[in-house]
Amino acid sequence: MAHIVFRTNRPQELIAWYRNVLQAEVALANDMVSFLTYDDEHHRIAIAMLPGLVERPAMAVGVEHVAFTYGSAEDLFQTYGRLKADGIEPYWTVNHGPTLSFYYRDPDLNQIELQIDLHGDAAETNEWFEHSDFSVNPIGVRIDADDIIRRYRSGENPEQLFARPVIAPEEIAAQLPVPDGGPLSLKTPSDLSVGNH
Numbered sequence: 001m002a003h004i005v006f007r008t009n010r011p012q013e014l015i016a017w018y019r020n021v022l023q024a025e026v027a028l029a030n031d032m033v034s035f036l037t038y039d040d041e042h043h044r045i046a047i048a049m050l051p052g053l054v055e056r057p058a059m060a061v062g063v064e065h066v067a068f069t070y071g072s073a074e075d076l077f078q079t080y081g082r083l084k085a086d087g088i089e090p091y092w093t094v095n096h097g098p099t100l101s102f103y104y105r106d107p108d109l110n111q112i113e114l115q116i117d118l119h120g121d122a123a124e125t126n127e128w129f130e131h132s133d134f135s136v137n138p139i140g141v142r143i144d145a146d147d148i149i150r151r152y153r154s155g156e157n158p159e160q161l162f163a164r165p166v167i168a169p170e171e172i173a174a175q176l177p178v179p180d181g182g183p184l185s186l187k188t189p190s191d192l193s194v195g196n197h
């Protein structure tokens with residue numbers, strides 16, 4: 001993937017947020033668009049200022065979230081600590097099984113996932129899918145970010161620490177983010193079946 005473009009009525013807030021969260025630099029800025037990058041690509045994020053934009057309803061059809069993968073658990077955990085010190089905290093921290101994921105909302109309430117892969121490569125992830133309870137629990141299990149970081153840094157075995165626990169089907173809905181006008185909220189495990197979203 002080359003880049004993501006966000007439309008906004010609050011360009012300076014979004015630019016500041018992505019500069020902070022992704023440690024991005026502004027590569028180009030004018031009255032219509034700003035390009036931000038965090039690597040050797042000319043731009044990874046574009047912030048477009050278009051006239052006549054309206055706020056999007058919370059449950060509107062569209063992109064659910066955008067995810068960025070970090071190279072190591074320590075990279076993700078350092079980012080979490082840096083952002084928390086700046087007052088930016090995730091609204092949801094979850095062990096999906098294939099990933100350990102911290103979800104944030106930007107100033108326009110776009111949902112941004114910062115994650116690490118928990119398996120060595122795609123083949124290992126596919127093997128995990130095949131032998132796990134993912135077909136029963138495609139959501140994951142909530143985690144306490146501060147607790148898991150403390151345990152990781154105290155030397156607990158990462159393979160055991162990051163292994164996703166198996167939970168009862170009636171516990172799955174409780175793993176979702178608390179409804180607040182943000183992402184999908186399911187009321188019962190049966191809501192996870194196809195067609196009920």
